[in-house]
Amino acid sequence: MNELLAFPPALIVAIALVLVPLLSRRLAHGLATLSLAAVVAWALLVPDGTGPTTTFMGFEIIVLEVDQFTRLMAIIFGGFGAFAVAYAYFAETSNRHLMWGLGYVTASLWTVMVGDWLGLIVGWEAMAIASTIFVWLSGGRSIRTGYRYALVHAIGGSILLSAIVLYLFAVGPDPTALHFDGTGIGGLEVAVAGVTVSVPALLAGVGIGINAAIIGFHTWLPDTYPSPHVATSVFLACYTTKTAVYAFYRAFPDDGNLYLAYMGAAMAIYGAAFALAQKDMRRLLSYHIQGQVGFMLVGIGVGTELAVAGAFAHLFNHILYKGLLFMAAGIIIIKIGKESLDTFGAIGTTAPIALGAFLVGALSISGVPGFNGFISKGMLTDAVIHENLVTLEWMFYLGSIGTFASFMKFGYYAFLDGDSIEMPDADWGHAIVTGGVAATCIGFGLYYPALYAIIPFGDIWGAEPYSLYQYTKVAALATGGLLVFVVSKPLLSTFHGGIDVDRGHNPLAFYGTKGLSGGLGGLYNGVNDIVVSTGWALVRTAHDPEPAIRSAIPTGWQDRYETRVERTPGKTGGKLGIGLTIYVATGVLMLALGFALFIN
DSSP states (O other), rough: GGGGSSSSSSHHHHHHHHHGGGHHHHHHHHHHHHHHHHHHHHOOOOOSSOOOOEETTTTTESSOSHHHHHEEEEEHHHHHHHHHHHHHHHHHHHHOHHHHHHHHHHHHHHHHHOOBBHHHHHHHHHHHHHHHHHHHOOTTTHHHHHHHHHOOOOOOOHHHHHHHHHHHHHOOTTTTTTTOOOSSSOOEEEETTTEEHHHHHHHHHHHHHHHTTTTTTHHHHHOOOOOOOOSHHHHTTHHHHHHHHHHHHSSSOSOOOOHHHHHHHHHHHHHHHHTTTTOOOHHHHHHHHHHHHHHHHHHHOOOHHHHHHHHHHHHHHHHHHHHOOOOOOOOHHHHOOOOOOTTOOOOTTTTTTHHHHHHHHHHHHHTOTTHHHHHHHHHHHHHHHHHHHHHHHHHHHHHHHHHHHHHHOOOHHHHHHHSSSOOOOHOOOOOHHHHHHHHHHHHHHSSTTTHTTTTTTOOOOEEEEEHHHHHHHHHHHHHHHHHHHHHHHHTTTOOOOOTTTTHHHHHHHHHHHHHHHHHHHHHHHHHHHHHHHHHHHHHHHHOOOOHHHHHHHHHGGHHHHHHHHSSSOOHHHHHHHHHHHHHHHHHHHHHHHHHHHHHH
16 A cells, blocks of 8 residues: 555645536536545555655655554545535535635645645645635625735744744754654744743744634634635634644644643633623634634643543544534524524424534534543543643633533524524435534444544543543533523623624734834835935035035135135036036045055
């Protein structure tokens, strides 16, 4: 099977992408689905190893590196991508939509399969461009959110590129310097408050963190993901933030990055809290992407084998259940044309397919036994407990309680609260797609050895997932979530999304940029006025130099100057000015020539 190493999986999807404009909508979507299924087959069959390489500016770019991490990313990116394409087809999207969706997937696969930082940054930027245009295709408010999305990701990519350039500067022109060899990004270390900080590592953390939606750099996510077509949101839920989690592990592979772990735990709490305040279904789900990515970063930050295994298991599971939840929300939006939970009545059991998809997704993300989220959350919590990180453990629990509470809210207001309405259920196509994703969530939850077989360090967790201890823990978290929901329910109708950090940094960015541009404009105008007034003064002086000369020379020289002017018959002020100008210019040139000869 070594010949498979010569064929990067991104190329499989790229070939389908090129053929899409030549095919009918049905054939194009069918080919795209098969190409993504082929990526899964490729990932299951290809051996570990290094694929094609090329050289750029003296650095070796590894086009393909297969190990237990990249293999997992190819499996889930390809597998869920096939479901997303099928969902888009039954949502009546166009071939143009499919092309940019496949472009987004192709760039994402390239990014997680390359073996060096230069290759990664190429995919990173291609992914940002493709996803931006993918959002813009929907028009309307997606144009505005897409511009903001593009700006944020351009800034994040530039910061990450700066980190890579500084890394190169620090390590020198070693062609293997950027390989993912476990050393991370180092060099250029400075002492800040007694703590040694690597400048490239700090920049890489911020650049990657923007794509991971860390607190303070996250509002692009709930602003963008609810705005485009529902099928576009299904794609978006999978790739960008999970690619960032993968990149965090490659950048910081060593254990003990507790700053990252605590940031992740804070994200879990923050995302769940803001999700609870949302009425827009997709905005609620978008905040939960931030929260669930936070759980993954806890594992990456703790850094033990069990923690890393839990993080990547949760990444894998999250793509499945979060994609399923976006699909369920999309079905409701397609059928009734409304997105806010307070704008339609109780769907109840009139749409059992939508209800079933929601329930499987909600129970999975909450970590209920029998669903895939239960396995990965158990691994993560046990990893934190094993390291005796008590504060981090309780932050983890708070995030989990918030997850339970916010999905109780979603389910209650979408399916139970208000006057009953008759909603047409999902079409047979969406029933098959959501049923397949739901079955996968349940399958990996019940037959967890299949999950262990594909995640890194899958044999490291010695605990039995289905134990009385794990049941008790989940029951306590569910009870806490129910209590939070019941207590906050009287206030939920007054919540309109909450006040997030963009209320601060958006005006700061706007007025700061306005002030800077205004200041630069004022400086330019001032310099321009000086230059123009000086030019006109020179013109007036050249035409009639006598007033200027009289005002410039000392009083004692006035009589001598008048006498000189009288002794220069036939010379007008203009002629005298030109002559003096020639004399002065000649003198200046002679001085400059003499200075140059002296220097040489």
